[in-house]
Amino acid sequence: MIPNVLTIAGVDPSGGAGIAADLKTFSALGAYGMCVVTALTAQNTRGVFGVETVAPGFIAAQIDAVFADVRVDSVKIGMIATAGIADAVASALLRHDARHVVLDPVMVAKSGDRLLATDAVKALRERLIPLAEVITPNLPEAAVLLGTPEPDSLSATQDAARALLALGPDSVLLKGGHLAGPESTDVYFDGETLAELSAARIATRNTHGTGCTLSSAIAALLPRMDRLAAIRAAKDYLTGALRAADKLSVGSGHGPVHHFHNVWRS
Numbered sequence: 001m002i003p004n005v006l007t008i009a010g011v012d013p014s015g016g017a018g019i020a021a022d023l024k025t026f027s028a029l030g031a032y033g034m035c036v037v038t039a040l041t042a043q044n045t046r047g048v049f050g051v052e053t054v055a056p057g058f059i060a061a062q063i064d065a066v067f068a069d070v071r072v073d074s075v076k077i078g079m080i081a082t083a084g085i086a087d088a089v090a091s092a093l094l095r096h097d098a099r100h101v102v103l104d105p106v107m108v109a110k111s112g113d114r115l116l117a118t119d120a121v122k123a124l125r126e127r128l129i130p131l132a133e134v135i136t137p138n139l140p141e142a143a144v145l146l147g148t149p150e151p152d153s154l155s156a157t158q159d160a161a162r163a164l165l166a167l168g169p170d171s172v173l174l175k176g177g178h179l180a181g182p183e184s185t186d187v188y189f190d191g192e193t194l195a196e197l198s199a200a201r202i203a204t205r206n207t208h209g210t211g212c213t214l215s216s217a218i219a220a221l222l223p224r225m226d227r228l229a230a231i232r233a234a235k236d237y238l239t240g241a242l243r244a245a246d247k248l249s250v251g252s253g254h255g256p257v258h259h260f261h262n263v264w265r266s
Helices: 018-028 056-069 083-095 120-131 139-146 154-165 210-224 227-243
Strands: 004-011 032-044 047-053 074-077 101-103 172-174 183-189 194-200
Touching (some): 004 018, 018 032, 032 056, 101 120, 139 154, 154 183
Parallel strands (some): 004 032, 074 101
Antiparallel strands (some): 172 183, 183 194
16 A cells, blocks of 8 residues: 655755655655645755744644545654644644654754744654654754753764653654764664664765655655664665765755655666
8 A cells, every 4th residue: 555644844945855855755765745834945955045934723724634534644744943833733643643753853954044943842842752653853953852962972872862762752763974984873762672773974965855855754664664674764765865966956055865866767
C-alpha cells in the first residue's frame, strides 16, 4: 500500500526547504504527499527576507480537513514559528490520534535566519515533542531545547540524546553534522538501543533543506519498515541527494540537495 504522508511546515518559494522539499522527498520515496501550511516565507538560497504566519485556527482547520477525508499514515512537522501554532498543531494531532509523527524542530534557516520565536521553544518542548515517534534536532537545536551548552563531542552528543528522550518522544535522532571530522555521525536513542549512524561528509555548498529532507524521508519510510531501518534508509537517501547536489544549478547561496537523484536519469 502506498503511504499517505502529511507535512505540517512552512513554504520556501525557492523550493529547497520546507513543504517543497518535503513533497519532493515523499514522491522520490514512493509516498503520497499532503501538506498543511504554517507560514509563508520570502526566502531564497541566500536568506530569509520575511515571514508571514498562518492563523493557528486555520492551521487546525487544514489538519482537520485532511484527517476527515484521508487515511494519514505518518506526519512530518517542520516550521512551527510560534507558540500558538505549536498549541494548535498539538491539539489537532491529539484529536486525530496521529501516528508515526516525525518532528524536525526547525529553529534557524541555513542562512542563519531565525524561524522559531523564542517563546515558542517551551510550547515545542512541552506540547509537540511528547507526541513524536522520532525527533531530529541538530546539535544547536538540542542545546536550545535542553538549555545546555551545545554538545562538542560524540560522548556529549550521546548524553544529549538521553536528555532529549526524557522530554517524552519515543526516540531521538540527534544529528551530529556540526561536529568536526571526515564523517558526520548521528546518534539514535530510544531508551534501549543506542546507535551511531555515520556517513561520509559530502563536499558541496548545496545543503539547503537537509534537515527537512531527512525528517521527511523518515516519515515516508516509517509506515513500511521498523524505525531504525527507516532512519538508516532515510540517511542513505539524503547522502545520495547531497552527493548529486552539484548537478543542480539553483541560486547563488546554499543551493538545494538533489531530491530526485534516485529517479531522474541525468
